[in-house]
Amino acid sequence: MKQSVAILGATGSIGQSTLKILTEHADDYQVYALTGQHRMAELVDLCVQFQPKVVGIPTGQFNQFKTIASEKKLSPLPEIVFDESGLVAIASHPDVDIVMAAIVGAAGLLPTLSAVKSGKRVLLANKEALVMSGDLMLSEAKKTGALLLPVDSEHNAIFQCLPESYFSHRHENKQPQLGVSQILLTASGGPFLNLDQTQLEHVTPAQACKHPNWSMGQKISVDSATLMNKGLELIEACHLFSISEHFVTVVIHPQSIIHSMVQYIDGSTLAQMGNPDMCTPIAHALAWPERISTSVQALNLFDVQKLDFYPPDHEKFPALNLAREAMRVGGTAPTILNASNEIAVQAFLDGRIKFTQITDLVEQMLLQVASHIADSIETVLQVDRQVRECAMQWVEKHGVAV
Ligand code: NDP
Numbered sequence: 001m002k003q004s005v006a007i008l009g010a011t012g013s014i015g016q017s018t019l020k021i022l023t024e025h026a027d028d029y030q031v032y033a034l035t036g037q038h039r040m041a042e043l044v045d046l047c048v049q050f051q052p053k054v055v056g057i058p059t060g061q062f063n064q065f066k067t068i069a070s071e072k073k074l075s076p077l078p079e080i081v082f083d084e085s086g087l088v089a090i091a092s093h094p095d096v097d098i099v100m101a102a103i104v105g106a107a108g109l110l111p112t113l114s115a116v117k118s119g120k121r122v123l124l125a126n127k128e129a130l131v132m133s134g135d136l137m138l139s140e141a142k143k144t145g146a147l148l149l150p151v152d153s154e155h156n157a158i159f160q161c162l163p164e165s166y167f168s169h170r171h172e173n174k175q176p177q178l179g180v181s182q183i184l185l186t187a188s189g190g191p192f193l194n195l196d197q198t199q200l201e202h203v204t205p206a207q208a209c210k211h212p213n214w215s216m217g218q219k220i221s222v223d224s225a226t227l228m229n230k231g232l233e234l235i236e237a238c239h240l241f242s243i244s245e246h247f248v249t250v251v252i253h254p255q256s257i258i259h260s261m262v263q264y265i266d267g268s269t270l271a272q273m274g275n276p277d278m279c280t281p282i283a284h285a286l287a288w289p290e291r292i293s294t295s296v297q298a299l300n301l302f303d304v305q306k307l308d309f310y311p312p313d314h315e316k317f318p319a320l321n322l323a324r325e326a327m328r329v330g331g332t333a334p335t336i337l338n339a340s341n342e343i344a345v346q347a348f349l350d351g352r353i354k355f356t357q358i359t360d361l362v363e364q365m366l367l368q369v370a371s372h373i374a375d376s377i378e379t380v381l382q383v384d385r386q387v388r389e390c391a392m393q394w395v396e397k398h399g400v401a402v
């Protein structure tokens, strides 16, 4: 029988790659629901092509969706659900087997958690949701048996390099080392790897969004440029693989061919390699423990020839150490990091602050806002709101007026 898939964030980069794979495996998967936020024309096109039963949009986009749907002769019209509660309902619907969590940022937290609480197979792209909720999300997965599978290419690589028995221990709240000595989390270094501090002051949003190896949404592209993406991924890895931050070493690897590595106590280092295309980790998470084909070209090592590795420059890119510190502090500190970063990235994209001010703002919020125990999702959401307010005030004070 076909597996039924809901794609939260279907209009985005990960959403599109997921739909490409589903098209190639239409005998095994069917689209149950698609969601979008701003790009209604694209969403209607996807509805015409994939005929989902349900669509999730913001209430404010209803008229636009209806008009475009009628222009493009979308028939039959899918059921339309609205706002966060609609996304939460899609993620927990009994007819859904697999949820692709590909909304960007904190907006994805409740829908992703809803999928976890309903015991779904959850393909996790939305790293911010796990950074914010950490143990709260993992303990829900433990209760319901939800399968939380990493789509982020590095975490998917680590998942592939770890022994399978690692995952049967994952929920035991201990560090099941099973001979693992270290995780090597690779980072491309982003588009500004070779710029100096003064040049970094003047980079534009367009330059920041032009990633050398990957084609991605704006927010993660800016995160890759500041290395905050690697900081969020460090936290994501600690949660997904039940390890402390000191087990994770970040390695700059500009070619993005090795997607991450696992080292063992016997001297072995296992690496997962491939051309940089998100279809590979998405297909892996979709079919695991089986393998399915993708149109990604097999790696040709004679073309690659050379792989480089460097330690990160923490002076130029302070984001990594900010994230490491937030993980060390624990509790709501990762939520403070994430919320302030989301506001900072948007302010940078809007031309209100300089690139280098993104991490200034995050650092200030980590200093100003007290972190406490993340005892419930309500606490996490409340801290998220509080930090956003403080961060916006910071932008008002230190940024350019628009
Ligand atoms: P995009 O910006 O391309 O897509 C984001 C999706 O989320 C879009 O469908 C967008 O809708 C939707 N969305 C945006 N804001 C909201 C909101 N407030 N409520 C509901 N939906 C919303 O991002 P990516 O696909 O690049 O990234 C998605 C997630 O996956 C991120 O967390 C990112 O870190 C992670 N990821 C991405 C990778 C990549 O290669 N792209 C790699 C690894 C992880 P609309 O477009 O209609 O506005």
Ligand code: MG
Binding pocket: 152, 153, 154, 233
């Ligand atoms: Mg990644």
